[in-house]
Amino acid sequence: MFAADEYVMLSALQHFAFCPRQCALIHIEQAWAENIYTLRGLRVHEKVHQPGDELIEEGIRIERSLTLYSHQLGLKGIADVVEFLPDGTPYPVEYKSGSKKSRLADNIQLCAQALCLEEMLDRPVLKGAIFHHQSRRRRKVLLDDRLRSLTLQTIEQTRSLLALGKLPPPVKDKRCDDCSLIETCMPHAVNYFTESAHQNNPFLIK
């Protein structure tokens, strides 16, 4: 259904939901992609050394770094952790390290993982969780119809953004303050360009 390069990365959905420009910077401009991998590496590293983070009940099997895909939706990616309940029901858990990102963006990414799992294993996935590394808290997420339709909508929007290959303008709000791509994005330089270019006019003799 989808050509190989039309598949959307699961992580791109989260980036899109947080800020479309961030999504374009990472997935089109490939800005600082290496740093994101570095971060991911760090996260895995931390986990290995802190086994007490996860309280796992008897009979639950854990798969780490599971490759996920959905051919119907044109999605691919890797899940940090998928737990399998004793009856075999998959339960995706997305790990979040560092600063608080948008809750909704996290939920959308988790829901997309669930949609992949449903297709891959042919069974319903109705719940999942977000694990916040800093607070060591798990937040249960109900994968209801509202979240599902929002996720489907995000998948389509992300796919068209990536197909277009253009950068949307910066969002100009407080998201920028905790965005790790702020230097690459240069929201100030773009949003206030006319004003600052006027002051920086190199043809003007002062």
Added chain:
Amino acid sequence: MKTILNTLYVQTQGSYLRLDHETLKLEVEKELKFQIPLHHLGGIVAFGNVLLSPFLIHKCAEDGRNLIWLTEYGRYKARLAGSTTGNVLLRRCQHQAVDSPESTLAIARYMVAGKLQNARSIVMRAAREAKDKTDKDILSKTAQIHAESIQNTETASDLDKLRGIEGYAAKAYFGSFTQMIRQNRIAFTFTERTKNPPRDPINALLSFVYTLLTNECISACESIGLDPQMGFLHALRPGKPSLALDLMEELRSPLADRLVLTLINRGQIKPEDFTERPGGAIYLSEDGRKTILAEYQKRKQEEITHPIVGSKIPLGLIPHVQARLLARHLRGDVPSYQPFILRG
């Protein structure tokens, strides 16, 4: 803002650099002389006979850390290039802009105007501070030539005219360089820019600092994903880092020339710091190079408020910021490339 990582300059001949876990170790004749966590380093510059272990080279390539080989006297020889990364769409936009005479001219105009603004401000400052009337007059004349040239850049109808304007101003600039020198003026007399090899101490100093800056501009292009050879102002020639040289134009005065002048005027660099080689080439002594590198590192940490980015930035990051601003322009985010102008 991104912190500016140190560059390690290794000058001791016969040094061996190797990686021990995450730590870089520097040994001379099997004796440990220095060590530092590798992640504290943004780059390594090796002068002459300096050996590096393959694992250290691999790690630098993986992390995108700069690794540059120069001769013992600071001439560029080679740099490490890891696998090609970055944005192919950006590179395509860059190539398209180079192919378009209008885009090329527009970008080059801003670059030259930026360069002349910075050169003018250094000359005007020297004119203000000059005690001698003749010096003042010569410098004021040069500043005047720059003011006129700047106005001409805006209307230059093609690249050749633009380069002519720039060349004319540069001649005046270097022609009054001696007037900006206040210490040891006899030993540090400057007549014209000579390269390959430099024929007097000032040329030796300028060549050395320009080499450092060129490499930083190449790294800046590469880390942003721009092709350092695809320039706008500088003609395309095999092996020539034209874009890096373009970006460097506006940074020469504030980052390199000012440093050279300060070192001479404060007496930190003296006539004894140079040696003449057979054939008349003048080179800096190892101690002289050490002094410059230390001051250069210090200067890179100084913060200024960037007029376009709107926040405080260490001077050492300016090449990166400018490369990024150029990338933003090439990708259609902003309507023009804005050069870096250091006011005051």
